[in-house]
Amino acid sequence: MHEHFIDIPGRGTGTIHRLTWFSFGGGNDGPHVYVQGGLHADEGPGMMVARLLIDRLIEEERAGTILGRVTVVPAANPLAFGQFLHGDQQGRFDYYDGRNFNRDYPDLSAKAIAIIADTLDDDAQANADRIRRALLEALETDLPSAPSDRLRHALMRLALPADSVIDLHCDGEAEVHLYTQPVSLDRMLPLAALARCRAVLVADVSGGEPFDEAVTRPWGAIAEAFPNKPIPQGCTSCTLELRGRMDVDREVGAVDAEALVDYLRHVGVLVGQPTIPALSCEPTPLAGSEALVAPVSGLLSYPVPLGKHVRAGEVVAEITDPVTGSLHPVRAGTSGVFYARPATRIAEVDKRLGKIAGSHPFRDGPLLSP
Numbered sequence: 512m513h514e515h516f517i518d519i520p521g522r523g524t525g526t527i528h529r530l531t532w533f534s535f536g537g538g539n540d541g542p543h544v545y546v547q548g549g550l551h552a553d554e555g556p557g558m559m560v561a562r563l564l565i566d567r568l569i570e571e572e573r574a575g576t577i578l579g580r581v582t583v584v585p586a587a588n589p590l591a592f593g594q595f596l597h598g599d600q601q602g603r604f605d606y607y608d609g610r611n612f613n614r615d616y617p618d619l620s621a622k623a624i625a626i627i628a629d630t631l632d633d634d635a636q637a638n639a640d641r642i643r644r645a646l647l648e649a650l651e652t653d654l655p656s657a658p659s660d661r662l663r664h665a666l667m668r669l670a671l672p673a674d675s676v677i678d679l680h681c682d683g684e685a686e687v688h689l690y691t692q693p694v695s696l697d698r699m700l701p702l703a704a705l706a707r708c709r710a711v712l713v714a715d716v717s718g719g720e721p722f723d724e725a726v727t728r729p730w731g732a733i734a735e736a737f738p739n740k741p742i743p744q745g746c747t748s749c750t751l752e753l754r755g756r757m758d759v760d761r762e763v764g765a766v767d768a769e770a771l772v773d774y775l776r777h778v779g780v781l782v783g784q785p786t787i788p789a790l791s792c793e794p795t796p797l798a799g800s801e802a803l804v805a806p807v808s809g810l811l812s813y814p815v816p817l818g819k820h821v822r823a824g825e826v827v828a829e830i831t832d833p834v835t836g837s838l839h840p841v842r843a844g845t846s847g848v849f850y851a852r853p854a855t856r857i858a859e860v861d862k863r864l865g866k867i868a869g870s871h872p873f874r875d876g877p878l879l880s881p
């Protein structure tokens with residue numbers, strides 16, 4: 512295990528934010544998997560699991576079972592660890608400009624295509640190596656000045672060499688669920704099965720340029736630009752949502768970390784062949800995921816538990832006016848698993864009240880929460 516640091520100059524005089532990352536293995540016998548937690552710095556479960564994964568990988572290293580490479584960034588957002596409002600960690604949006612730390616990652620496709628030019632041949636593996644180098648070169652053509660963009664740049668530099676990228680997040684309260692793209696789906700389904708995901712949400716482009724899509728998308732664009740050359744999908748990725756913000760638990764985290772260890776075995780990074788359980792859900796389109804919205808303000812309660820398969824028309828949430836006592840039911844517009852809801856119980860108008868993984872696409876435009 513090697514520990515590494517990247518220092519990101521802060522916006523204010525004398526401030527520096529230190530990003531710490533860990534690497535395991537270095538041989539070329541197996542693939543390279545990248546795992547990060549805490550890109551949203553107020554989401555603890557992913558950081559716990561990433562750290563417990565490091566502890567497990569130290570054991571695997573001692574046992575001599577690491578074939579490939581693993582990069583782990585257990586606390587990916589040192590900028591936001593300094594953001595508090597009235598005693599609460601604020602980790603989703605940059606206080607300086609309000610931007611979501613998991614949006615606005617650069618699309619390197621055009622720059623990489625220009626760098627690649629006519630260097631590809633008929634060897635798919637050699638092409639993949641060239642493309643990986645071109646993507647890193649494309650990234651390095653622009654070193655941004657804003658600290659949050661420097662962080663984006665640093666995380667992409669660590670993730671672009673990997674064959675698989677797993678970004679650990681959580682919701683307010685949620686069942687385990689996973690976001691991925693069609694090109695990554697086959698390689699991420701075993702992880703969804705091992706992590707017992709109750710929803711797998713698939714979108715080619717979910718909008719806003721999140722981290723996971725930024726590392727996979729150029730491969731498709733490059734393959735389109737050079738249709739006569741063999742070009743594999745050299746990177747697959749997902750965002751794995753490990754329940755809700757309160758679900759920081761060493762025991763549960765150890766089970767999740769073991770699921771990641773089994774996934775690393777499955778893809779050949781570690782020695783061993785794990786049993787992949789049956790999927791706990793069928794993948795559904797992200798465009799079919801309904802975000803329930805509060806039509807009125809009031810006290811929020813839920814007559815149905817998370818994880819329930821609800822039917823269109825079923826009351827999923829209730830809003831009680833604390834002054835008049837009036838009750839406003841909020842009904843599901845689609846049938847599917849009720850997989851996420853906020854961690855608070857007071858609703859303002861337009862508050863997002865929950866998410867239902869429907870199987871029929873009905874939305875377009877940006878598909879993720881702000």
Ligand SMILES: [Zn+2]
Pocket residue numbers: 551554613680681
């Ligand atoms: Zn998040």
